[in-house]
Amino acid sequence: MAKPRKPRLVRNRATRPAGPSRVILLNKPWGVLSQFTDKGTEGSARETLSSYVNVPQVYPAGRLDRDSEGLLILTNDGRLQHRIAHPDTKLPKTYLAQVEGEITEEALALLRKGVTLKDGITRPAKARRIDPPDWLWPRDPPVRYRKSVPDGWLELTLTEGRNRQVRRMTAAVGLPTLRLIRWQIGGWTLGGLQPGQWRDA
Template sequence: MTTILFNKPFNVLSQFTDKGSEGAPRQTLSDYIDLPGIYPAGRLDRDSEGLLVLTDDGELQAKIANPRHKLPKTYWVQVERIPDDAALQTLRDGVNLKDGVTRPAQARRIVEPKMLWLRDPPVRFRKSVPDCWIELTIREGKNRQVRRMTAAVGHPTLRLIRYAVGGWTLEGLGSGKWRHV
């Protein structure tokens, strides 16, 4: 059994081929990983960064990707403005989205993580609009869920990094790097 942790950079597809590109080819996992027979267990959107688990173990893939297993996934989210306690409590209680109410989450303000890498391109800085980092742990995976949750409480996401999947984290793993577990 092979399982690796990969720190997916911004603007990289969570797949090994680019089937939908009509213009210039987009970066995929194959630009970083050359191991046969492994596949992502879950996805990260192209505009999201961070931890992606890849494996050749179908049971492990199902455990990670299927929401019925309720495996926690922790995100570091840079948002516009500073969320007050009421906004954080709404994230904790569950946010009403178009496809239903999210499961309760853990949410707290954090200082900017020290292990952050530079993003290319960088997040647009606006002098007139402060930003803040929050840590959000969810146990489901609706499409673009974290971005929709923060927008619903009035704090659009500027940068989204998945820090942990279950007990695995990004600790010691630079952007675009991977390691066996």
């Protein structure tokens, strides 16, 4: 009779650091990858986090698309990184989106209820129309406008993190996103950080 196999031990990669935990809040500029090295095609010159954060053993908790701006959290705490990035935690993330088109109550209602995308219906979101932020830095390069089409600003709070979700949601309700800034993750906010600046949380 064969001996029963011992259960295989699975290492939990989400571990705490040997030293003190560190949490860094970065205002990621437009056009910067949410990683420290460019793993794209050879010879590409895409900018990475290494241009802004020179701190050893910290890694992004989640990601922010290259063409999006705003809050990116970096940490050396694997458990915290997992909690921030994993969709099961439903950690709220708030975005400010400049969109093309007239923001109607019908569009807001759809965003709040949940929008049908190719990968399923989104969770209900908090959505409201806001005035253009008077504290916002100018984008480099500037946003391209169409003079014949109005634009406005939305504040959206999501509890999931699908690929390019905000852009897909606004497009689905007829409001293509022109500019996207992440303002808040859980209890952490961008505060007064300018593009490329960071601070310890």
